[in-house]
Amino acid sequence: MNKKKVVVGIDIGGTNTVYGFIDREGNIVTGDQIITTHYDEPEVFVAALYEKMMITASRLGSELEILGFGIGAPMGNINKGTIEYPADLPWKGIIPLADIFGKHTSLPVIVTNDANAAAVGEMVYGGAKGMRNFVVITLGTGLGSGLVVDGKLVYGHDGFAGEIGHTSIRPGVSNRDCGCGRKGCLETYVSSTGLKRTVLKIMADRLDDSELRRFSFEELDSKKIYEAALRGDPIACEAFEHTGAMLGFKLADVVAHTNPEAIFLFGGLALAKDLIFEPAREHMEKNLLYIYRDKVKLLPSELSTQNAAVLGAGSLVWSAADQEQ
Amino acid sequence: MNKKKVVVGIDIGGTNTVYGFIDREGNIVTGDQIITTHYDEPEVFVAALYEKMMITASRLGSELEILGFGIGAPMGNINKGTIEYPADLPWKGIIPLADIFGKHTSLPVIVTNDANAAAVGEMVYGGAKGMRNFVVITLGTGLGSGLVVDGKLVYGHDGFAGEIGHTSIRPGVSNRDCGCGRKGCLETYVSSTGLKRTVLKIMADRLDDSELRRFSFEELDSKKIYEAALRGDPIACEAFEHTGAMLGFKLADVVAHTNPEAIFLFGGLALAKDLIFEPAREHMEKNLLYIYRDKVKLLPSELSTQNAAVLGAGSLVWSAADQEQ
Numbered sequence: 001m002n003k004k005k006v007v008v009g010i011d012i013g014g015t016n017t018v019y020g021f022i023d024r025e026g027n028i029v030t031g032d033q034i035i036t037t038h039y040d041e042p043e044v045f046v047a048a049l050y051e052k053m054m055i056t057a058s059r060l061g062s063e064l065e066i067l068g069f070g071i072g073a074p075m076g077n078i079n080k081g082t083i084e085y086p087a088d089l090p091w092k093g094i095i096p097l098a099d100i101f102g103k104h105t106s107l108p109v110i111v112t113n114d115a116n117a118a119a120v121g122e123m124v125y126g127g128a129k130g131m132r133n134f135v136v137i138t139l140g141t142g143l144g145s146g147l148v149v150d151g152k153l154v155y156g157h158d159g160f161a162g163e164i165g166h167t168s169i170r171p172g173v174s175n176r177d178c179g180c181g182r183k184g185c186l187e188t189y190v191s192s193t194g195l196k197r198t199v200l201k202i203m204a205d206r207l208d209d210s211e212l213r214r215f216s217f218e219e220l221d222s223k224k225i226y227e228a229a230l231r232g233d234p235i236a237c238e239a240f241e242h243t244g245a246m247l248g249f250k251l252a253d254v255v256a257h258t259n260p261e262a263i264f265l266f267g268g269l270a271l272a273k274d275l276i277f278e279p280a281r282e283h284m285e286k287n288l289l290y291i292y293r294d295k296v297k298l299l300p301s302e303l304s305t306q307n308a309a310v311l312g313a314g315s316l317v318w319s320a321a322d323q324e325q
Numbered sequence: 326m327n328k329k330k331v332v333v334g335i336d337i338g339g340t341n342t343v344y345g346f347i348d349r350e351g352n353i354v355t356g357d358q359i360i361t362t363h364y365d366e367p368e369v370f371v372a373a374l375y376e377k378m379m380i381t382a383s384r385l386g387s388e389l390e391i392l393g394f395g396i397g398a399p400m401g402n403i404n405k406g407t408i409e410y411p412a413d414l415p416w417k418g419i420i421p422l423a424d425i426f427g428k429h430t431s432l433p434v435i436v437t438n439d440a441n442a443a444a445v446g447e448m449v450y451g452g453a454k455g456m457r458n459f460v461v462i463t464l465g466t467g468l469g470s471g472l473v474v475d476g477k478l479v480y481g482h483d484g485f486a487g488e489i490g491h492t493s494i495r496p497g498v499s500n501r502d503c504g505c506g507r508k509g510c511l512e513t514y515v516s517s518t519g520l521k522r523t524v525l526k527i528m529a530d531r532l533d534d535s536e537l538r539r540f541s542f543e544e545l546d547s548k549k550i551y552e553a554a555l556r557g558d559p560i561a562c563e564a565f566e567h568t569g570a571m572l573g574f575k576l577a578d579v580v581a582h583t584n585p586e587a588i589f590l591f592g593g594l595a596l597a598k599d600l601i602f603e604p605a606r607e608h609m610e611k612n613l614l615y616i617y618r619d620k621v622k623l624l625p626s627e628l629s630t631q632n633a634a635v636l637g638a639g640s641l642v643w644s645a646a647d648q649e650q
Contacts, residue, residue, distance in 0.1 A: 075616065084616055133482040147582065149479050149486075156474070156584025157458040158620060163581045166614040170495040171574035180614055249496035256488045257472065257582045259481025289491040289505055291400065291409055295483060 003065035004029070007321070008053060009314025011114060012036060012073035014088035014141055017045075019053055020307065021064060022314040026125045028307065030060045042083075042095045043103075050104040067321050068108035069101060070313035072117030074144070079159035081111045087179040088141060110316045114138070114309045116153055116162060118301075119146025121312030122264055127302035134262045135254055136301065137164065137247075138308075139269035139276075142179070143187035143194075149258055164254060165191070169246055189246040192222040192268050199225055199239045210235035226272050240275040247276070248283025255284070255292050266301035266308055273300070328390035329354070332646070333378060334639025336439060337361060337398035339413035339466055342370075344378055345632065346389060347639040351450045353632065355385045367408075367416045368425055375429040392646050393433035394426060395638035397442030399469070404484035406436045412504040413466060435641045439463070439634045441478055441487060443626075444471025446637030447589055452627035459587045460579055461626065462489065462572075463633075464594035464601075467504070468512035468519075474583055489579060490516070494571055514571040517547040517593050524550055524564045535560035551597050565600040572601070573608025580609070580617050591626035591633055598625070 006021040006029060013036060020031030034052055039045035057064050075086040081098025083089065101109040112120075119136040122128040128136075132151045138144040143165030147154040154161040165187035166180055174184025176197065188194050199212055199220060210233050215224065228236035251263055269276055281298050288296070301308060331346040331354060338361060345356030359377055364370035382389050400411040406423025408414065426434040437445075444461040447453040453461070457476045463469040468490030472479040479486040490512035491505055499509025501522065513519050524537055524545060535558050540549065553561035576588055594601055606623050613621070626633060 149474050149481070150477065152475065154474050154583055157586035158584055158617070160616050161474075161582065161584035163584075163614055163616070167578040167581045168574065168612060170498055171577075171612060173495055173498060182612070182614070249493065252496075253492040253578065254582070256492045257486065257579070258479055259483055259486035259488075261482035287493060287496060287507070289488055289507070291485050291488070292483070 003063045005065050005067055007067050007314045007317035008069045009117075009310035009312070009317075010049070010069060010071045011117065011309035011313060012071060012083075012089070013114070014074070017049060018310055019049070019056075020310045020314065021057060021060075021066070022311060024318070026311060026315070028310070029064070030056055031310070032056045037090055040090060042091045042097065043100055045091075046097070046100045046104065050101070066107060068110065068317040069105070070117070070315070070317040071097060071109065071111045072114035072309040072313040073097065073111065074114055074142075075160075076111045076113045076116075077159040078110065078112045078116075078155055081109065083111065108317060108320060110313070110320065112313065112316060113144065113146070113160075113162065115144025116146040116155075117312035117316070118144070118266055118303070118308040119148055119312065120153055120315050121303055121308040121310075122266070122301055123148060124315040125303060125311050126308065127264060127299055128262065131261050133258065134260045134264065135258070136264045136266055139191055139265060139267040141191060141193055143191045147258055147260075154258075164250065167250060167253065169250070186246065186250050190243055190250075190269070195222050195225055195239055195243050195269065196220050198242050199235060202235050202238050202242070206235060206238075208234040212236060222268055222272070226275065229272075229275055240272065241279045243269070244276050244279025245283040247280040248285075249287055251280065251284040251298070252287035255288060255296050259292065260296060262297040262299050264299050264301045266303070270300055328388045330390050330392055332392050332639045332642035333394045334442075334635035334637070334642075335374070335394060335396045336442065336634035336638060337396060337408075337414070338439070339399070342374060343635055344374070344381075345635045345639065346382060346385075346391070347636060349643070351636060351640070353635065354389070355381055356635070357381045362415055365415060367420045367422065370416075371422070371425045371429065375426070391432060393435065393642040394430070395442070395640070395642040396422060396434065396436045397439035397634040397638040398422065398436065399439055399467075400485075401436045401438045401441075402484040403435065403437045403441075403480055406434065408436065433642060433645060435638070435645065437638065437641060438469065438471070438485075438487065440469025441471040441480075442637035442641070443469070443591055443628070443633040444473055444637065445478060445640050446628055446633040446635075447591070447626060448473060449640045450628060450636050451633070452589060452624055453587065456586050458583065459585045459589065460583070461589045461591055464516055464590060464592040466516060466518055468516045472583055472585075479583075489575065492575060492578065494575070511571065511575050515568055515575075515594070520547050520550055520564055520568050520594065521545045523567050524560060527560050527563050527567070531560060531563075533559045537561060547593055547597070551600065554597075554600055565597065566604045568594070569601045569604025570608040573605040573610075574612055576605065576609040576623070577612035580613060580621050584617065585621060587622040587624050589624050589626045591628070595625055
């Protein structure tokens with residue numbers, strides 16, 4: 001019997017690490033996840049992940065031929081196969097992830113930024129199919145981004161291109177601390193954490209009643225804020241409006257760099273639909289140079305939140321396999 | 326006798342239009358200029374330019390075989406061969422420049438943004454030789470930019486990538502009117518005009534004596550401000566410091582988009598050397614995400630102010646000729 005050829009796509013997140021075995025057509029034939037934060041050492045993490053992946057594969061009825069591993073991770077560097085100083089992961093410093101994987105397998109291991117992986121996923125399997133110039137913005141705990149120019153992911157000189165979450169909203173004016181050590185980064189406003197911080201700021205400034213006033217900062221999350229906004233809560237609505245506006249401001253800057261055909265929003269906050277898309281679109285258009293106006297599409301990702309980075313990381317391995325033939 | 330093969334590089338500026346006949350090695354064998362503002366109609370401008378170019382060529386002792394025309398112009402669009410709503414040129418609306426040239430010649434005519442042409446010039450003949458990822462910032466009346474990613478100029482979906490001069494310094498806060506109709510664009514601070522405006526702002530705020538207080542806004546220019554700064558004039562020094570800081574702020578954003586190996590400053594303001602480079606470098610580094618720090622070179626262009634866009638526009642024709650063979 002012919003073995004089914006697959007690649008393994010892995011998305012290392014601050015909380016969970018999700019993986020999938022992906023066939024040529026982009027179907028995830030099987031997959032599972034482990035909890036990232038359970039492992040203090042990257043070596044132990046990789047050993048546990050590898051073992052669990054092999055168990056998942058063995059449980060599938062049909063036999064699989066694995067061609068390689070594609071990994072998306074915060075601060076993942078494709079040139080060096082490393083994760084470098086990830087703010088949102090339990091490990092410190094430079095982690096030689098591809099080398100650590102190499103102790104378990106001799107198959108190719110490709111490491112890249114998780115948002116870059118999501119952008120590749122969008123291009124190969126999602127709404128960016130056939131597009132040559134677009135940007136994917138991932139909205140989670142932080143804000144990630146992947147830029148595609150002329151059909152290719154932009155890696156840049158050091159492999160770290162696309163950190164739009166760490167551009168500055170208003171240099172020298174914004175005062176919000178960022179996990180990266182600076183102040184006023186876009187992701188301190190536009191992310192699930194940023195939305196929470198904005199709710200607190202608005203509650204401090206306004207006198208309006210709000211159901212959100214009964215929650216502590218720790219209890220608050222973007223789902224509660226979203227539901228309050230749907231019920232017309234004034235604080236929640238203003239927080240979404242402000243978050244979308246900040247995003248729109250900076251998307252206008254993004255357009256002035258690479259003039260994309262479309263910008264895709266992906267992840268938790270993007271699921272708030274019009275609450276985030278309407279102010280983002282309005283403020284992007286207002287801030288666009290006239291030559292760009294009414295041209296750039298602001299779209300929701302067509303991939304499920306779970307699978308984009310997994311599919312994208314996997315498709316990097318498919319591309320590499322294709323180039324070898 | 327064999328004719329010498331050349332391309333014609335043309336740089337259409339707000340004041341002058343400079344052209345050169347360029348051989349395979351990047352030597353300008355002959356060239357001249359005409360005054361852009363003398364021509365109210367683009368058709369009359371092109372006819373006069375074409376006639377003068379042919380006279381320049383005929384005066385050269387040796388015979389030339391022209392392979393084509395490469396044109397750099399503000400808002401030049403390579404996809405359509407047009408100039409679209411240029412703020413700094415005497416013509417309005419969409420100007421079908423390649424088509425107008427087509428009435429005079431059947432040779433290839435390539436139109437691109439003047440800063441993009443300068444970036445190509447830097448890559449082929451200047452300090453970016455051998456670099457795959459870099460950015461050129463042109464500092465003149467306005468601020469232009471050309472982005473190179475993986476060895477190729479970024480044009481984007483509509484051919485308008487690289488308008489970093491029209492990113493916003495502090496969205497919703499900066500109040501300085503821009504020629505594009507918006508407020509607070511980078512070029513309202515970082516350009517020869519921006520420097521003048523900053524001098525006025527500082528003279529309004531401070532009580533210090535300054536030799537610049539005796540000049541009207543119309544009399545002031547960046548040369549006077551530069552010379553005053555060299556003599557230690559406090560207003561002039563603060564204006565350069567502020568201009569460099571604003572540039573540094575936004576260069577940190579540029580790096581977070583495409584992670585270049587180097588950023589080249591080109592044009593009038595770049596000639597002020599340390600007065601602009603020192604604050605720009607300091608504030609860029611301060612505002613860079615840690616993964617980029619101490620890596621990105623901020624360099625002066627290695628091309629003369631006169632020739633970069635001419636050489637770059639010309640080299641686009643050489644590249645096209647090479648691809649045809």
